[in-house]
Amino acid sequence: MTTSRKPRKKGKDTMPEFTIVLGNKAYSSWSLRGWLPLKLCGATFNEIIIPLRQNDSKERILKASAAGKVPVLKTADGPIWDSLAIAEYLAERFPEAGLWPEDVFARATARAVSAEMHSGFASLRSECSMDVCSHHPGHQLSEATGQDVERITAIWRNCRERFGSGGEFLFGKFCIADAFYAPVVSRFVTYDVTLDPVCSAYRNAVMSRPEMQEWIEAAHAEPWKLDL
Numbered sequence: 114m115t116t117s118r119k120p121r122k123k124g125k126d127t128m129p130e131f132t133i134v135l136g137n138k139a140y141s142s143w144s145l146r147g148w149l150p151l152k153l154c155g156a157t158f159n160e161i162i163i164p165l166r167q168n169d170s171k172e173r174i175l176k177a178s179a180a181g182k183v184p185v186l187k188t189a190d191g192p193i194w195d196s197l198a199i200a201e202y203l204a205e206r207f208p209e210a211g212l213w214p215e216d217v218f219a220r221a222t223a224r225a226v227s228a229e230m231h232s233g234f235a236s237l238r239s240e241c242s243m244d245v246c247s248h249h250p251g252h253q254l255s256e257a258t259g260q261d262v263e264r265i266t267a268i269w270r271n272c273r274e275r276f277g278s279g280g281e282f283l284f285g286k287f288c289i290a291d292a293f294y295a296p297v298v299s300r301f302v303t304y305d306v307t308l309d310p311v312c313s314a315y316r317n318a319v320m321s322r323p324e325m326q327e328w329i330e331a332a333h334a335e336p337w338k339l340d341l
Contacts, residue, residue: 132251133199134144134185135176136165138332140339142243142296145198145328147184147316149292149297152324154207165215166335198290199232209294219276223283226268230293237261252304265297273311279327281318295319 133151135144163173163183171181178185178194186193186202193199204212213220236257252340255261272283272290279285283294298319301308308316319325 124190129150129157130189131156131157132161132187133158134161134174134183136183136188136326137335137337137339138162138165139185139246139335139337140165140243142238142299143196144184145243145296145299147186147199148294148328149185149324150200150203150212150289152327153212153287153292154210154257156203156207162335164335166339167337169177197227200227200292204289211286212289214276214286214288215268219284222272222276223288225273226283227290227293230297233260234265234297234324234325237265237297237300239303241304243296243300244303245329246300247303250305250307254304254306262301262306265294266308269294269312269315270309273315281315283315287322291319297323299325 123154131151132147135141135148138144145260148160161177163170165179165183174183174185175181177183177187178192180194182194184194184196184199186199193202196199236255240255241252242259269283276284281288282288282291284290298316300306301316302320327330
């Protein structure tokens with residue numbers, strides 16, 4: 114049986130409901146996908162940042178999860194170690210947060226495009242690593258990465274046209290699907306990817322979210338710098 118409850122009110126004596134284990138905020142795209150739904154649901158949580166590509170990174174991550182990857186959401190019942198599973202768990206625990214669209218077909222489509230992001234676009238991931246603290250203007254995309262960009266922007270245009278009338282995001286209100294494409298949005302900014310007006314407006318809306326601004330500010334404050 115699925116249980117849900119309202120987020121606890123924050124106060125001096127309130128214990129955080131969760132702990133989320135993340136990689137560097139500057140570089141860890143999957144960590145951002147797990148962190149955004151947690152912010153959106155209003156739950157209280159602590160963060161543990163494990164810097165990536167350090168001598169002890171793998172050992173430290175394995176202590177948090179046998180899968181050896183971040184993010185990991187630590188709950189009272191045990192860890193959840195996949196970003197999509199974290200998002201689904203939070204959507205069920207906090208239904209009032211509206212992390213998925215209400216309409217059944219819109220919700221199925223949001224799940225489909227999130228799953229496509231979760232498992233696809235390998236060329237874009239490889240060629241354009243997430244780095245929210247850097248800017249690489251004039252980057253020339255390979256043919257394979259260009260095809261990934263074409264598919265992603267087609268998804269954005271389709272979702273905005275069919276489901277986005279209620280707001281600035283893929284399904285109107287910011288939801289899990291937007292959280293899953295947020296690291297891609299940041300990549301498009303970092304690598305100066307040219308976008309059409311619909312996708313440019315969506316990119317700007319995502320980057321303007323207070324949660325994204327908070328994440329990027331924290332990334333700039335990190336002491337760890339990687340040569341990507």
